[in-house]
Amino acid sequence: MPLTRILQKAAAGGRLSFADAKRLYREADLFTLAGLAQKKRFHLNPERTVTYAVDRNINYTNICQSRCRFCAFFRPNGHPEAYVLAKGALERKLQETRRLGGTHILFQGGLNPALDLEWHEEQIQTIRSHGLHVHGYSPPEILFFARQSGSTVSRVLRRLMRAGLGSIPGGGAEILVDRVRKTVSPKKATSRQWLSVMETAHGLGLPTTATMMFGHKERPVDRLVHLFRLRRLQDATGGFTAFILWPYQSGNRTLAARRTGAVPYLRLLALSRLVLDNFPHIQASWVTMGPAIGQTALHFGADDLGSTMIEENVVAAAGVSHRIQEEEMVRLIEKAGYAARKRDVLYQRVA
Ligand code: SF4
Structure with a gap:
């Protein structure tokens, strides 16, 4: 289909095919993508607000x-x-999170x-005893527990839910194409396994997020395959709350890659908003891209600025550390032209 027809289709809210998305990604200019993504964003989230959360990564x-x-x-x-992590250290982190208004x-x-x-059940119960929601254990961890305990994913999830697990983060997805996974994380879950854990979780009523880490060994077409696999599962289950896109941070020399600039990040973010037309929310990643690009992403389809992250260790280990307070988060959102709304992990408004 010619690009002009695809642009018309996207502007009219039509669902993009794989071929449409491929052509848009390759040929549409940055601001055309931004305009279309913003249209989709306001169709799905009509209020001129941007949400954020206060939480802690442990x-x-x-x-x-x-x-x-x-x-x-x-x-x-x-x-x-x-x-x-020792029990006493966990307790102190939880108390501090509550004090800072974390949800x-x-x-x-x-x-x-x-x-x-x-051990994991005990950790969940400890977190719950402080009145905090547990958004925990990405699919590779769940698969590992199932293997380790000789059980099934479904049984492991049900046990963790009984202990108080409230939702699952979308980590460990990287790129959901096995050729890429064999290069970057050969011992981790396959793409089918990752998707299957999410499908099981959704079937049990556990909401989850989805992520993509790009900018390493994948080809542009692999990113599209990833997005379409997520869209297909979301059509079937409706269990994903949000999509989060991260560029790879090359702090570890075992996998060298060129640093992803703002433009490639914003292009893919806008395309994600267009392809994932069944995902309620798209998150901007200020943690990896920095606050200014995070703010810019709010004009490329993102309707959420993520969380203040009282603590973050994984991205920081790669040498990237951006920290902001809640007041700064609100200021960034307002400066970008939106009203700021604090939310919980399930995107419910918090007073
Ligand atoms: S990303 Fe790091 S912590 Fe996670 S499974 Fe791979 S090696 Fe382990």
Whole structure:
């Protein structure tokens, strides 16, 4: 289809085919993509508001068997910097999060065989006892627990839900194309396994987010395959709340890549808003791109600026560390021309 017809179709709110998206990504100029993405954004979220959350990332261990080539965070067992978070340290982090108005904990860690499912149930119960929602355990962790305990994904999820797990983060997706995964994270879940954990979670009533980490070994077409796989699953389950796009941070020399600039990030973000027409929210990533590009992303289809992140370790391990307070988050949103609204992890408004 000629580009002009695809542009008309997108402007009229029509669903993009794979071929349409491919052509738009290759040929449409940056501001045309921005205009179309904003149209879709306001169709789905008509208010001129941008949401944000106050939460904390807690990484319960950095010991990990998976040893993904892009990961600057993990340490082998026995390494002087290897850790498992102690109960007292967890309690202190939770108390501080409550004091700062946090609503939830993003709880993730390495694939550490020394920690069994009972240990994880206890952590969830501890977080819940502080009145905080647990947004925890990405699909590779869930698969690891199932393998480790000789159980199924569904049984593991049901046990964690009984302990208080409220939703699942979309980490570990990287690029949902196995050729790429074999290069960047050969020991981690396959694309089918990642999608299948999410499908099972949605079937059990657990909402999840979805992510993409791009800018390493994938081709542009792989990014599109990733988006269309997410869209297909969302058509079937409706369980994804939001999509979060991250450029790879090349802080770890085992996987060298050129740093992603603002324009490639904004182009793909706008395209994501257009392709993922069944995702209610698209998040801007100020943590990886910095506050100014995060703000700009609010004019390229994103309707959420993520969270203040009282603590963040994984991106910081790759040498990228941007920190902001809640007041600064509100100021960034207002300066970008929107009213700021605090939300919880399920995108409900928080007073
Ligand atoms: S990205 Fe996650 S699974 Fe991969 S090595 Fe790092 S901690 Fe382990």
